[in-house]
Amino acid sequence: MSSPYLSQPSSVSMIMLKVLCAMIPAIAADAWFFGPAVLVTICLASITALCVEALMLQLRNRPVLPFLMDGSALLTAWLLALSIPPMGPWWMIVTGTAFAIAISKHLYGGLGNNPFNPAMVGYAVLIISFPVQMTQWLAPESVAQAHLGLGEVLDYMFFHILPQGMNLDAVTSATPLDTLKTQLHMERPIGEILSMPIYGAMGGKGGEWMAAAYLAGGLYLLQQRIITWQVPVAFLASIFAISGLFHLADSAHHAGPFFHLASGASMIGAFFILTDPVTGPTTPKGKLLFATGAGILTYLIRTYGNYPDGVAFATLLMNICVPLIDAYTQPPVFGKKK
């Protein structure tokens, strides 16, 4: 061994653990406003992720325990679980998680080597393969006609059974972003749409509180120096700017910037998805470029695309650009600055 002989007491597991902790407020908000289904989804995704991770490590002849303990599989599972409808069928959750871990992480070389965000690959696979199940989001409990207890949620997720006489429509609804898009297509005025019961003060009812919780978690990660400011600031600023421009130009057909910040996956994207170090750029300038691109793409996909939200595809499209961005944004080295 040669110098240095000292190292800071930090580890990959510690980083992942802090990110997981930072997600807890949003999970709590989710459970509070939309019922216990999300907890079941997270548990199922976590178990699947750990099993598939262990299996893949075994197949690749890698030490199982140290890599299982690094927490990265768990983080992928949580991100995916929070990106899909909370009461999806069990097989959908298992398929998405298994694909994320086995294909988009381990087939590319495992931790640190995957070019695409595994959770977002899992999401993309699911929304393309199972569009119906992937758009059945739970309505906020304060709006829904019926509530499901934990037992009833499990019955539905594992056996596709709803309580006698209950219709799925009684508990689900389209997301606020989706509703806005379809209602605008039906030429309803935007003011009227946003006064529908699923909307809250800024975004969707409940959803806006989750966004606030993600923001709080993200600020914790910034304070802990797990993430840097460039990605969240550039991402949120670009969404704000582009939605603001569209809103100024045509406020009858475009919701305002605050709606876009508080809706969909803007906040989880800004602080938890796009900040994934493995699949993002490493240079400060590169991070700004990457997140700005992702913000613009997110808005365009949301507004003009066929999918309910744009964060996942925006992330994957920008992931492709990362090697190029990194290569062209190398900061000048010491003594060679202009």
Place this chain on the structure above:
Amino acid sequence: MRKLFHFNGGVHPPQHKVESVKDPIRKPPLPEKLVIPLHQHIGTAAKVAVMVGERVLKGQKIGEATGNVSSAIHAPTSGKVLEIGNFPVAHPSGLSELCVTIAPDGMDEAAPFSPVDPFSMDPAEIRKILRDSGVVGLGGAVFPSAIKLNPGREKQVRTLVLNGAECEPYITCDDLLMRERADEIVKGAQIMRHLLHAEEVIVGIEDNKPEAIAAMKQAAGDEIEVVAVPTLYPGGGAKQLIRVLTGIEVPAGERSTDLGVQCFNVATAYTVYRAIACGEPVTSRIVTVTGNVKNPGNYEALIGTPMDFLIGLSEPLEGSRGALMGGPMMGFDLPSVSVPVVKATNCIIVKSEKLFPAPPTPMPCIRCGRCAASCPADLQPQELYWFAKAGNFGKAQEYSLFDCIECGCCSYVCPSHIPLVQFYRYAKSEIWAQEREKKSSDIARVRHEFRIERTEREKREKAERLAQKAAQTRAQIKAEENS
């Protein structure tokens, strides 16, 4: 107040400096023998100037400087030359080098010293004295100071920077020297300033040494500026300190003098003063002995003192296993603790499992970028690691591998505990090896081409000769036939 500048990154490792500053500089007793390597500086080794069995006096030259870049070596005390031969020296590889072994006679009888007045002398004469007095950079690089004190004809050195930052953890030898001998350091700085014709002299000291700063300020007067710089490793690197104090960034491969700055360690200034104004060559230095010892402290150790002698004086504790020379960030593991103290020995850290636990098993790089954020050379260590690991050395050079100063900040902060600096050292040595190979294959190619050319020329000449001969013969036959 001077405006201070920043450099990128840096880290705050635990300092461990308080342990070794409790006592003033200690004078150790004479060891039984001194083993003095003849190559203690950058450049050519000194040539032996004594014979086995000869009695030498304190300060007598035992090695003569040879070649342009070299420095003399002196006997640290009076005694008899026991042996001249190869012995292991302080080098990570356990290298052996030519050493003069002296058995001290306990009289400590000195050769006559001849002090001079530097301000009324030809600077070239002073530089010769410095070379003959064995004055080299004591910050660790041990480059002969006489060369650095030659400003040259074209370039003007505006600023002389004295480095008292001492940013590495554990090391306190410069701290104590500044506390106790500030006057001599300042006088040395004045001589250096005179040699360089520098306009200003700035002493940079990290703000974790308030006693040293106070002592130096008091000694400095108005002509020399003593500046407290923020404690941030590697703020004591010459380039980093120059940047902090003057805002100038010295690029890799360039000399700071070309940009009007020259930098010396404070201990070097002290030895310049002793050599010129007292006529004393460099025969001792301050060494911090710390780590897993009961009684850490600083010793004014004679060059050639076996390190285990000093460690013994500090009483090693249970669980000691080996020692480092230098600091824990840039120092190296001593293959043996019995090697002698040399001019580069600023610190000896006795290791233990508790102080230096084995690093955890490395995990894959997750590109978190902490290394880049901590890099004082503004490099992208995660990319360099990737290229070095893949053997893509061309790309590593393109990403400025050779601007890496191996300060260790990247390895220190890496959450995956990847030994990044080792990868860079490996890549550098591979590139050097390739260049050497290319050079020798270039020579071989030239030789080969020359040989082919020569054999062809010989063939051609032979054919021409034969043809000529044949023509002659034919002509002769024709002539004979005709006649």
